[in-house]
Amino acid sequence: MRVSELSRVTGVPVATIKYYLREGLLPSGELSPPNRARYGDAHAHRVALIRSLTDVGGMSIADVRTVLQVIDTPGIPIHDVLGATVQAITAARPGAGTGGEQRDAARMVDDLIARRGWQVHRTNPSRAIAEDVLARLDRLGQQRVIEALDAYAAAADLIAEADLAVVAAVEGRDARAETAVLGTLLGDVLIAALRRLAQEHISAKQFPPPTE
Amino acid sequence: MRVSELSRVTGVPVATIKYYLREGLLPSGELSPPNRARYGDAHAHRVALIRSLTDVGGMSIADVRTVLQVIDTPGIPIHDVLGATVQAITAARPGAGTGGEQRDAARMVDDLIARRGWQVHRTNPSRAIAEDVLARLDRLGQQRVIEALDAYAAAADLIAEADLAVVAAVEGRDARAETAVLGTLLGDVLIAALRRLAQEHISAKQFPPPTE
Known part of the structure; x- marks a missing residue:
C-alpha cells in the first residue's frame, strides 16, 4: 500500500508517519516504480505499536526508539x-x-x-x-x-x-x-x-x- | 515562614511557588508587616501534594486544580x-x-x-x-x-x-x-x-x- 493508505488503515496522519520514518521508528517502505515507497501489514502493525506506546503508555518518541531497538535486536535474552x-x-x-x-x-x-x-x-x-x-x-x-x-x-x-x-x-x-x-x-x-x-x-x- | 523558606523546605523553586499562588493551587500567605506574606506548614503540605500529583501522577496543572477543588469543596460525599x-x-x-x-x-x-x-x-x-x-x-x-x-x-x-x-x-x-x-x-x-x-x-x- 501507499503511505496514504497506510495512513487510512492506521488512522495516523501522513505527516506523522513520515516523522516516524525519519526518526527510524518505522522501517522504510519497498521502493517500487514509479519510485514510490510501498508499505505492508508489518508497517501498519508497527505504527499501531508506536501509537500504543505513546498514546496509552505515555512514552516519548526517544523512549519508544529505545524500546523498539531492544525488540529489534536479535539475541537479547527475553x-x-x-x-x-x-x-x-x-x-x-x-x-x-x-x-x-x-x-x-x-x-x-x-x-x-x-x-x-x-x-x-x-x-x-x-x-x-x-x-x-x-x-x-x-x-x-x-x-x-x-x-x-x-x-x-x-x-x-x-x-x-x-x-x-x-x-x-x-x-x-x-x-x-x-x-x-x-x-x-x-x-x-x-x-x-x-x-x-x-x-x-x-x-x-x-x-x-x-x-x- | 517567608516564601524563600517555603522554597527551601519543599525543594520547589520560589518562581514555581509563585506560579502555584497565581494559578490558585496554593492559598495566599498571611500578610504581615512589613507587608510580606508568611506561610505555614499547611502551605508546605499543599506544595508537596501538588508536586506528587504532577511529578508522580503525571497530571497537568489544570487537572491538579480540578482535583484540589474537589478536595477543597466541603460537602462532596467521599x-x-x-x-x-x-x-x-x-x-x-x-x-x-x-x-x-x-x-x-x-x-x-x-x-x-x-x-x-x-x-x-x-x-x-x-x-x-x-x-x-x-x-x-x-x-x-x-x-x-x-x-x-x-x-x-x-x-x-x-x-x-x-x-x-x-x-x-x-x-x-x-x-x-x-x-x-x-x-x-x-x-x-x-x-x-x-x-x-x-x-x-x-x-x-x-x-x-x-x-x-
Whole structure:
C-alpha cells in the first residue's frame, strides 16, 4: 500500500508517519516504480505499536526508539528485554528528593523484598520508584496507604505471575519481546482502570451515597 | 515562614511557588508587616501534594486544580471525590478509535464486570480506558494478554479492597479525600513498580539467563 493508505488503515496522519520514518521508528517502505515507497501489514502493525506506546503508555518518541531497538535486536535474552523496557520508562520520571523519608523508604522497600522472597537486582529502577512514592506518602502523612504496602505487593505478585504465563505462552523470541513490552505498559493502564472499576463497586457499598 | 523558606523546605523553586499562588493551587500567605506574606506548614503540605500529583501522577496543572477543588469543596460525599479524581485523570488520555475491535472490547468489559459482579455506572471513565487498551491489544495480535484479563481483574479487586480499607481507616472527610486521591494516583505508580520487581523475580526463574 501507499503511505496514504497506510495512513487510512492506521488512522495516523501522513505527516506523522513520515516523522516516524525519519526518526527510524518505522522501517522504510519497498521502493517500487514509479519510485514510490510501498508499505505492508508489518508497517501498519508497527505504527499501531508506536501509537500504543505513546498514546496509552505515555512514552516519548526517544523512549519508544529505545524500546523498539531492544525488540529489534536479535539475541537479547527475553529476560533482558523486560529490564531494558522498564529502564526506558523509568528514565522519564523526575528523581526523588533525599533526606530522612528517603532512607526510611529505602529500608521499607528492602524489607518488603525480603519478606516476599523476591530476588531482584540492586539496579532494578523500580526500587527507586517505589522508594520515591513511599517517601512522598510519608511526607504527606499518608501512613495508612503505606500500611497497605504488603497487600499491594501480594496483588503485584499475582499480576506478575499472570504476566510471565502470558509471555511463556507466546512462541518465538520477537513475539515474546513485543508481548512483554505491550503487556507491561498497556497492562499498567488496564490494571489501573480495573482498579477504579472495583473501587467504585466497593466504595458504593462502603460509603453509600445519601438518599434523596 | 517567608516564601524563600517555603522554597527551601519543599525543594520547589520560589518562581514555581509563585506560579502555584497565581494559578490558585496554593492559598495566599498571611500578610504581615512589613507587608510580606508568611506561610505555614499547611502551605508546605499543599506544595508537596501538588508536586506528587504532577511529578508522580503525571497530571497537568489544570487537572491538579480540578482535583484540589474537589478536595477543597466541603460537602462532596467521599464516594464522589474518587469519581471526580478519576475523571480529571481520564480526560487527559487521547480517545480510542472505533470499529470492530472497539465493539468487541466493549463487550469484553461488560462481560468482565458481570462476571465479577461489579456494580459500576455506565459513565465510569475507566470503562472506556479498559476498552481502549483491549481494542489496541486485539489489533496488535496480543490475544494472550487479553486472556489474562480475569487474573488482572482479580488482582484489581484485592487492590481496591485494600484501598477502601485505607480510606475507611482515615478520620475526617478532608483527610479521607486526600487519601483517596493520593492513594489512587501514587498507588498506581507504586503498584506498577512492585509489579516490575515481582516480574524480575519470576522472569529470572522462568527464563534463566544463559550461563557464561
